[in-house]
Amino acid sequence: MKLTLKIWRQADAQARGEMRTYQLDGVSEDMSFLEMLDVLNEQLNASGEEPVAFDSDCREGICGTCGLMINGQAHGPEVTTTCQLHMRTFSDGDEITIEPWRADAFPVVKDLIVDRGAFDRIIQQGGFISANTGSAPEANSVPVPRDKALRSFNMATCIGCGACVAACPNGSASLFMGAKITHLGELPQGQPERDTRVVNMVAQHDHEGFGGCTNIGECTAACPKEIPLDVISQLNKDLRTALKHGH
Amino acid sequence: MAMTDPSGTVPTNKPSVQVSDDAAGYYTPGEPLVDPRTPTGPIATRWTNRKFENRLVNPANRRKLTVIIVGTGLAGGAAAATLGEAGYNVKSFCYQDSPRRAHSIAAQGGINAAKNYKEDGDSVHRLFYDTVKGGDYRSRESNVYRLAEVSANIIDQCVAQGVPFAREYGGLLDNRSFGGVQVSRTFYARGQTGQQLLIGAYQALERQVAAGTVSMYTRHEMLDLITVDGKARGIIARDMVTGAVETHTADVVVIASGGYGNVFYLSTNAMGSNVTAAWRAHRKGALMANPCYTQIHPTCIPVSGDHQSKLTLMSESLRNDGRIWVPKNKEDCDKDPRDIPEEDRDYYLERIYPSFGNLVPRDIASRQAKNVCDEGRGVGPMVGDFRRGVYLDFSDAIARLGKKGIEAKYDNLFDMYERITGENPYEVPMRIYPAVHYVMGGLWVDYDLQSNVPGLFVSGEANFSDHGANRLGASALMQGLADGYFVLPNTIREYLADGPFEAIGDDHPDVVAARESVQGRIDRFLAINGERSADSYHKELGNLMWEYCGMERTAEGLRKAIDGIRELKRDFWSNLKVLGTADSLNQSLEKAGRVADFLELGELMCIDALNRRESCGGHFRAESQTEDGEALRIDEEFAYVAAWEFTPAVENDPNEPQGSMGTPVLHKEDLLYTAIEMKQRSYK
Ligand SMILES: Cc1cc2nc3c(=O)[nH]c(=O)nc-3n(C[C@H](O)[C@H](O)[C@H](O)COP(=O)(O)OP(=O)(O)OC[C@H]3O[C@@H](n4cnc5c(N)ncnc54)[C@H](O)[C@@H]3O)c2cc1C
Ligand code: SF4
Ligand code: FES
Numbered sequence: 001m002k003l004t005l006k007i008w009r010q011a012d013a014q015a016r017g018e019m020r021t022y023q024l025d026g027v028s029e030d031m032s033f034l035e036m037l038d039v040l041n042e043q044l045n046a047s048g049e050e051p052v053a054f055d056s057d058c059r060e061g062i063c064g065t066c067g068l069m070i071n072g073q074a075h076g077p078e079v080t081t082t083c084q085l086h087m088r089t090f091s092d093g094d095e096i097t098i099e100p101w102r103a104d105a106f107p108v109v110k111d112l113i114v115d116r117g118a119f120d121r122i123i124q125q126g127g128f129i130s131a132n133t134g135s136a137p138e139a140n141s142v143p144v145p146r147d148k149a150l151r152s153f154n155m156a157t158c159i160g161c162g163a164c165v166a167a168c169p170n171g172s173a174s175l176f177m178g179a180k181i182t183h184l185g186e187l188p189q190g191q192p193e194r195d196t197r198v199v200n201m202v203a204q205h206d207h208e209g210f211g212g213c214t215n216i217g218e219c220t221a222a223c224p225k226e227i228p229l230d231v232i233s234q235l236n237k238d239l240r241t242a243l244k245h246g247h
Numbered sequence: 248m249a250m251t252d253p254s255g256t257v258p259t260n261k262p263s264v265q266v267s268d269d270a271a272g273y274y275t276p277g278e279p280l281v282d283p284r285t286p287t288g289p290i291a292t293r294w295t296n297r298k299f300e301n302r303l304v305n306p307a308n309r310r311k312l313t314v315i316i317v318g319t320g321l322a323g324g325a326a327a328a329t330l331g332e333a334g335y336n337v338k339s340f341c342y343q344d345s346p347r348r349a350h351s352i353a354a355q356g357g358i359n360a361a362k363n364y365k366e367d368g369d370s371v372h373r374l375f376y377d378t379v380k381g382g383d384y385r386s387r388e389s390n391v392y393r394l395a396e397v398s399a400n401i402i403d404q405c406v407a408q409g410v411p412f413a414r415e416y417g418g419l420l421d422n423r424s425f426g427g428v429q430v431s432r433t434f435y436a437r438g439q440t441g442q443q444l445l446i447g448a449y450q451a452l453e454r455q456v457a458a459g460t461v462s463m464y465t466r467h468e469m470l471d472l473i474t475v476d477g478k479a480r481g482i483i484a485r486d487m488v489t490g491a492v493e494t495h496t497a498d499v500v501v502i503a504s505g506g507y508g509n510v511f512y513l514s515t516n517a518m519g520s521n522v523t524a525a526w527r528a529h530r531k532g533a534l535m536a537n538p539c540y541t542q543i544h545p546t547c548i549p550v551s552g553d554h555q556s557k558l559t560l561m562s563e564s565l566r567n568d569g570r571i572w573v574p575k576n577k578e579d580c581d582k583d584p585r586d587i588p589e590e591d592r593d594y595y596l597e598r599i600y601p602s603f604g605n606l607v608p609r610d611i612a613s614r615q616a617k618n619v620c621d622e623g624r625g626v627g628p629m630v631g632d633f634r635r636g637v638y639l640d641f642s643d644a645i646a647r648l649g650k651k652g653i654e655a656k657y658d659n660l661f662d663m664y665e666r667i668t669g670e671n672p673y674e675v676p677m678r679i680y681p682a683v684h685y686v687m688g689g690l691w692v693d694y695d696l697q698s699n700v701p702g703l704f705v706s707g708e709a710n711f712s713d714h715g716a717n718r719l720g721a722s723a724l725m726q727g728l729a730d731g732y733f734v735l736p737n738t739i740r741e742y743l744a745d746g747p748f749e750a751i752g753d754d755h756p757d758v759v760a761a762r763e764s765v766q767g768r769i770d771r772f773l774a775i776n777g778e779r780s781a782d783s784y785h786k787e788l789g790n791l792m793w794e795y796c797g798m799e800r801t802a803e804g805l806r807k808a809i810d811g812i813r814e815l816k817r818d819f820w821s822n823l824k825v826l827g828t829a830d831s832l833n834q835s836l837e838k839a840g841r842v843a844d845f846l847e848l849g850e851l852m853c854i855d856a857l858n859r860r861e862s863c864g865g866h867f868r869a870e871s872q873t874e875d876g877e878a879l880r881i882d883e884e885f886a887y888v889a890a891w892e893f894t895p896a897v898e899n900d901p902n903e904p905q906g907s908m909g910t911p912v913l914h915k916e917d918l919l920y921t922a923i924e925m926k927q928r929s930y931k
Contacts, residue, residue: 045824049826058352062353063348084667086667117465123449136404189406189408
């Protein structure tokens with residue numbers, strides 16, 4: 001198939017970006033979206049124009065490196081990551097607009113690449129259980145009810161891609177944080193630090209310039225791992241409890 | 248029958264003596280190699296003793312000691328967190344934008360540990376035995392025993408960190424049996440075990456970043472090792488955003504940069520997985536061991552066309568219920584498989600291996616798939632001259648267990664398959680094909696995980712140490728975390744006990760030389776200004792490697808590959824085209840550096856494979872087979888580790904700024920067993 005691609009080009013963080021239009025022919029429906037961009041880049045390289053910079057690594061939907069706004073939707077029209085989106089979703093003659101994540105807390109680095117370092121800094125403030133190597137008790141000494149273990153696991157599947165932030169009109173990272181709060185909060189091992197975790201993570205979130213949650217729900221619709229909206233209720237509940245405890 | 252020796256002193260085998268010399272002219276024989284840190288005594292006490300013998304570092308001294316760790320996967324991330332907790336000054340590097348994205352994240356199946364929770368006869372000794380046997384008697388017994396020994400601690404540690412492993416109704420941990428092993432010792436978190444383990448290590452790492460013990464350098468690529476007076480003293484890294492070539496000095500350097508399977512271009516590795524960190528160390532004197540040992544996984548989604556950028560693994564567990572077949576007749580290969588009657592199908596694994604059938608080991612399943620496709624009986628789209636795929640058919644299983652039953656077991660895999668191929672595997676048989684998945688080879692290390700370059704340690708997939716010529720399923724995650732949490736922190740202190748070492752300034756001549764050499768290479772890539780992209784060279788290299796240094800190898804093919812790679816290398820250095828600048832984010836430039844190193848590694852792998860005229864573990868040498876066509880291992884000649892030393896070329900390609908690769912020197916380390924006896928395997 002033949003496509004018209006409108007792609008955001010920006011030389012570096014300081015430069016002013018612009019949309020540029022490219023024609024691409026010979027796209028097969030078996031290609032992944034990123035393989036389609038690979039083909040474009042080979043073509044650009046041959047013609048002497050610098051290839052489009054975009055992030056990807058595992059290309060199997062698990063590392064969270066990739067992420068593009070495709071026709072205004074984070075990761076495109078399907079519930080999956082950009083790397084797992086395939087060209088059979090599109091049709092011959094389509095025009096596709098490709099932009100980076102847009103959020104104050106995710107500044108553009110180059111073309112379609114953004115800086116998501118803010119996510120790591122949120123985790124640094126409490127997204128962990130303090131258990132130094134060697135200090136762990138025998139693994140089966142603390143049973144975890146299966147339903148809790150399952151819910152914990154489901155929330156731990158967040159890949160930290162940032163689509164939730166990109167999709168949110170407020171640029172909030174509440175879904176990402178809620179997933180982590182719930183992953184650790186469902187486990188007995190996560191209880192001792194439960195209050196400080198939520199208070200410190202939320203403080204860092206606000207400090208990074210992410211917006212507040214006004215319950216729009218775009219985040220969960222864009223999330224490739226289908227993290228449900230109720231983790232944000234959990235986040236708010238944990239925060240209230242922590243404040244009640246005097247944190 | 249020879250007996251194993253409980254005192255650990257009398258070996259059950261004799262050192263091998265190589266008679267064949269297929270690689271004559273391609274290498275220089277070197278001095279034999281002995282691991283100077285080989286532990287002694289009964290096998291079960293070796294690690295305990297070593298931990299005691301290794302000196303301690305005074306807690307007050309630790310923050311004065313700087314440890315560089317390249318890699319934030321299970322091996323590097325776990326080590327950085329643990330050494331940070333112990334109070335060392337750690338600098339941690341990864342090329343991704345976050346340490347959480349290391350390729351360990353992609354592991355699906357699970358992690359082994361000898362917990363014996365099922366009371367099914369598992370033990371440290373059994374895990375040890377299975378691993379040495381699975382590696383086809385090409386690993387060091389002491390290393391493997393230690394791995395099995397610390398495996399149970401890993402699970403404890405991960406659970407304490409909040410890793411949500413699968414659990415039974417009573418709330419205790421669940422296990423499954425994996426990869427044909429007869430005990431249930433594999434812990435898992437649905438099909439995302441690697442992700443959950445890595446997030447555990449990542450969170451522990453970020454906690455140390457907040458505590459100020461670890462400085463994190465993301466989007467940084469190691470491009471050289473700094474050695475001073477023969478010791479590793481730091482790295483040269485490029486800030487991939489600004490392009491700045493930075494100097495980082497330290498008391499000790501750890502490389503945990505993962506595997507180099509991408510030398511085959513297509514593999515299940517991540518796009519950025521590379522050999523650069525390891526290869527740069529190799530060029531600085533670190534030995535590269537058994538580079539040709541590659542694992543090829545039988546159940547991957549086949550290549551769909553020329554555009555293919557990577558391959559996706561599907562869990563091996565599919566072979567428990569799916570039946571593998573191809574048409575008996577070539578003419579049927581492009582038919583709808585549902586229209587091919589039973590009598591025209593060849594269930595070739597069930598036919599050749601009646602007792603193991605579809606559950607034969609990975610290497611056999613992979614090789615036979617390639618054979619039937621080479622015969623022209625493959626299915627799916629044409630890729631080059633052949634159809635590269637075989638059917639994995641669930642229709643019998645669906646009839647037996649119902650669609651619901653299959654859904655419950657494999658739903659996410661079936662979904663993934665449909666997303667990638669656009670075909671519904673509940674209706675049409677899946678197509679699978681083998682793909683490069685893991686490398687057992689890597690930088691040579693002693694028992695303490697130190698390379699032959701003092702102060703350079705290597706852990707995880709980047710070292711060669713534990714899996715011999717083949718790796719058991721669910722054992723790489725175990726090794727990465729064993730190295731990172733428990734082994735390295737206990738061995739590195741012996742080296743650091745002599746520190747802190749004299750500070751090295753950025754203006755030290757050896758540091759300046761390393762920096763200038765990195766800069767020179769970057770400048771050269773940008774200056775060639777030829778016609779071809781780095782990616783196109785990578786693809787061509789991958790084709791050569793897959794064809795001649797993949798599952799089945801011959802002396803003739805390997806020689807052809809070496810010639811081909813040499814020619815490709817010359818063309819690369821004179822006809823490469825890299826646009827953009829050095830002082831900005833430049834993915835073409837990054838790629839060029841990685842491909843340059845893969846070209847050299849590829850040549851060494853072929854030389855190693857050429858020398859090893861035996862079929863062993865994951866690879867098959869056509870010249871070494873039994874009468875009925877099965878792999879024939881030759882212990883009398885090859886029970887050794889092949890450790891290769893880099894030598895610069897006598898005649899340089901003037902286009903290569905750092906000098907070309909010359910004839911490598913082969914050092915052999917004998918493998919002697921005291922706690923186990925070698926046996927030939929048989930699956931017929
Ligand atoms: C698809 C797949 C499924 C698998 N499933 C299983 C399984 O079920 N069970 C099992 O036991 N094993 C499995 N394996 C194998 C296992 O996942 C890996 O062997 C293991 O995770 C490797 O860990 P590592 O820490 O050594 O390297 P990695 O996790 O690959 O980490 C490498 C690190 O090094 C960094 N790095 C690399 N080069 C440089 C450089 N030049 N400069 C700076 N940083 C650099 C990277 O940024 C990264 O942080 C699987 C592998 C794959 C590919
Ligand atoms: S919550 Fe979903 S969208 Fe947000 S970072 Fe996690 S996986 Fe991505
Ligand atoms: S590249 Fe890893 S999730 Fe897309």
